[in-house]
Amino acid sequence: MAAVSLIIPLLSLMVGQEGIAWPDTSTELGRALFLMRTQRVLAGFIVGGTLSCAGAVLQAVLRNPLADPYVLGVSSGGAVGAALAIATGFVNYSAYALPMTAFVAAIVTLAIVYRLASRHGHTSVHGLILSGVVVSTMLSSVLMVTLSFTRNERLHGILWWMLGNLQAGDIRILVGCGVCGLIAFVVSLAMARDLNALTLGREMAHNIGIRTRFAVGCSLAAATLAAASAVALAGLIGFVGLIVPHAVRQLSGPDHRRLIPAVFLAGGAFLVICDTLSRSLIPVREIPVGVITALTGGPFFLFLLRRRRHEWEI
Amino acid sequence: MGNLTPAMSSNTPAIDLKNVTAGYFATPVISDLTLTVTTGERVAIIGPNGAGKSTLFRIITGLIRPTGGTVTLYGQPLLKITAAERARTIAIVSQELESTMPFTAGELVMMGRTAALSRWSPPSREDRRIIAEAMALTETSHLKRRIFQEMSGGERQRVSIAMALAARPRIILLDEPTAHLDMNHRLDTLLLIERLNREQGVTIMMIGHDLNLAAEYFPRMVLLHEGRIVADGSPAQVLTSEILSPVYRCGVTIHPDPATGALRVFPTKL
Known part of the structure; x- marks a missing residue:
């Protein structure tokens, strides 16, 4: 599986609106094209991998099969941040303005959600999910208000960002977000056995010798870092973080020591495929990659749900 | 059992609670409780719902920090033991194990x-x-x-x-391990627990609702009521109608089993 998920990005380098072939790197245009595609495929792989990894971590920690990287309000926080940056014209100052605003807003939102879910120094899982949902809904309203006050020519930018876009404006953004995503991945991998234990509930995890507060904190931090850097790099790309962990679990089993690396590779490959389709399916126009992930991932998820219903007592 | 095997007849207290008070959010569930369990013992913790039995276990595993008193495991204060060390010493069998995956x-x-x-x-x-x-x-x-x-x-x-x-x-705590089991599986479970205790010297503490099974397989019984120890001793000392009746708020008759001689407890109308 590892081999397959590494070959897919290479193949997708060959595909584009300009036809299917290896770009001719002897010409100026060919080199530019090759560089653009490489960046885009790399961004797709990293974003897909980190989102899926964050999804797997959150599904274990929150003990909820419907958890995804966005469940704790990371997406709506990032979205509001990005929308404000675009609406106010702040984006025009620097290439970093948009990802940085989205990143900071996502982290701040999570801090608020975490604070709301904590009482007497104890953070409950249900509290996290509930306050995440409430904060998300409130932020969506803020987003709507922002949209309705935004001038027409800037609306397109916000919309495109909300649908997800893997063409990073600047290679330094790609590197920055990529490094954050990889750190999150390594931390998740280090927490693998803690995640296994946490699926049994906090009390049982404590009983078998896990420092649960540390484990939950570390895992949530890793998942947030992953989700925030993915949001900053590529906007909102839904479904990847929800379905990839489910699909991979069917193949590798639920043991996180195997699951986390497998999910990272599979998620990366999945998003690269979706993005390749998005930029080559219809000539000249580009379909937003978020639309492709939802349209392919949604039915697949429903199929899995019907087939293995008994595994999840929802 | 390697280096974890304690000497069977050793007098080291495996678990030692001194004047422990603890609860959730400042409401005490356990008040001023003192209990010593010696290595190799087999102790049944009994008492009505809400007596503080499960809370007692949570104190021993360090999940709940006492607001007063001390807890020691093999002479070491619980607070000074790392989570991993503690888990290598005490294992818990909970009422129901559930995984979401x-x-x-x-x-x-x-x-x-x-x-x-x-x-x-x-x-x-x-x-x-x-x-x-x-x-x-x-x-x-x-x-x-x-x-x-x-x-x-x-x-x-x-x-x-x-x-x-x-x-x-070295210690196993069981929280009503037989609650969801059929008769035959209850018996198997208790026989297994007894065997672990006898052959490997594992110290056992078990919460049980079934007083009859507890009386048959446990030489020592501790009766909890409203966060305090009401009685502590052999089944014959603890299972008397004078002690049980006010705690369970019902009449109690007790007979020895004609075949085994173990005590049998029956609730009756007051």
Whole structure:
């Protein structure tokens, strides 16, 4: 599986609106094209991998099969941040303005959600999910208000960002977000056995010798870092973080020591495929990659749900 | 049992609670409780719902920090022991083990050994041997590759005990291990617990609702009521209608079993 998920990005380098072939790197245009595609495929792989990894971590920690990287309000926080940056014209100052605003807003939102879910120094899982949902809904309203006050020519930018876009404006953004995503991945991998234990509930995890507060904190931090850097790099790309962990679990089993690396590779490959389709399916126009992930991932998820219903007592 | 085997007749207190007060959010559930359990003992904790039995276990595992008093394990203050060290000493069999994910029995039993494994390296051959032994002892070896969620209540309970054994603990706490089991599986579970105690010297504390089974298999019984110890002693000392009747708020008649001589408790109208 590892081999397959590494070959897919290479193949997708060959595909584009300009036809299917290896770009001719002897010409100026060919080199530019090759560089653009490489960046885009790399961004797709990293974003897909980190989102899926964050999804797997959150599904274990929150003990909820419907958890995804966005469940704790990371997406709506990032979205509001990005929308404000675009609406106010702040984006025009620097290439970093948009990802940085989205990143900071996502982290701040999570801090608020975490604070709301904590009482007497104890953070409950249900509290996290509930306050995440409430904060998300409130932020969506803020987003709507922002949209309705935004001038027409800037609306397109916000919309495109909300649908997800893997063409990073600047290679330094790609590197920055990529490094954050990889750190999150390594931390998740280090927490693998803690995640296994946490699926049994906090009390049982404590009983078998896990420092649960540390484990939950570390895992949530890793998942947030992953989700925030993915949001900053590529906007909102839904479904990847929800379905990839489910699909991979069917193949590798639920043991996180195997699951986390497998999910990272599979998620990366999945998003690269979706993005390749998005930029080559219809000539000249580009379909937003978020639309492709939802349209392919949604039915697949429903199929899995019907087939293995008994595994999840929802 | 390697270096974890305590001397069978040693007098070291395995668990020592002194004047412990604890509860949730400042409401005390356990008040000023003092209890000593000696290595190799088999103690049943009984009492009505809400007496503080499960809270007592949570104090011993360090999940709840007492607001007053001290807890020591083998002479060491609980607060000074790391989570991993504590889990290698005490294992807990909870009422019902539940995972949200389709783990196999083998994977779960391996999780019971978490505290003995390193974060990065896979389990060693020795670890695998210990896990195989734990599964053999609980007659769950054939379930190794089966999905835990798909098993029957009795099978799950045995896997849960195997998980506790995988840590090679010196103490096992069982919280109503027989609550969801049929008659025959209750008996099997208690026989297994007795065997672990006798052959391997594992100190046992069990919360039980079934006073008759507790009386038959446990030489020492501790009766809790409203967070305090009301009676502590042999079944004959604890199971009297004078003691039980006010605690359970019903009439109680007690007869020795004609075949085994073990005490039998029957509730009656007041």
